[in-house]
Amino acid sequence: MSFVDHTIESAPAAARRPMEAVLKKTGYLPAAVARLAESPQLLDGFLRMSGLFETTTLSPLAREVLIMTVATRNACHVCVAMHSAKLPSVGANPDQIAALREGRPLDDAPLEALRLFVLEVLATSGAVSAEALEEFLAHGYTRQNALEVVLGISAYTMSTLANRMTEAPLDEALRPFAWTEPAA
Structure with missing residues (x-):
């Protein structure tokens, strides 16, 4: 299966504005965006949902922990590379x-509670146990945060699945952050 690497000129008309916004924000047009442009609705939907996720009460680092948890679980090499590059800017240390890249526990108890809660939401399709919710809340999170986790999972599941389907290649700028799914 082959998806087109659209330029702004070759993309469907409805995809051009979102593509231009990404180009303006990043300074280049990521290959993943060029391929997602095949569906203007998906591209616009992802950009809107991820933008909404950025406005949640979760800290920037917590949001990136969620994104990396979804990205590694769904084996999206593009997402893992992109967010590995972003993590230092939101305060993540190399360990x-x-x-996060290896799917190992985090050394920060609240961030680890978030990572485990994300995995629980995914494993149970949202039907988390009272105990799992209470454990999450015990680390300073709120019920609002629990629902914000659902928003983040939704946005980044969309992205990871679409990037895998389109076989989006890794952009040159992200090659230093290349990731391969660890052997099980």
Whole structure:
């Protein structure tokens, strides 16, 4: 299966504005965006949902922990590379970045509680136990945060699945952050 690497000129008209916004924000047009442009609705939907996720009460580092947890679980090499590059700017240390890339426990108890809660939400399709919710809340999170986790999972599940389907290649700028799924 082959997806087109659209340029702004070759993309469907409805995808051009979101593509231009990404180009303006990043300075280049990521290959993943070029391929997602095949569906203007998916591209716009992802950008809107991820933008909403950025406005949640979760800290920037907590949001990145969620994104990396979804990205590694869904084996999206593009997402893992992109967010590995972003993690230092939100305060993640090298050990935390390595742990997230490898799916290992984090050394920060609240961030680890978040990571485990994300995995629980995914494993139970949202039907988390009262105990799992209470454990999450015991680390300073709120019920609002629990629902914000659902928003983040939704946005980044969309992205990871679409990037895998389109076989989006890794952009040159992200090659230093290349990731391969660890052997099980």
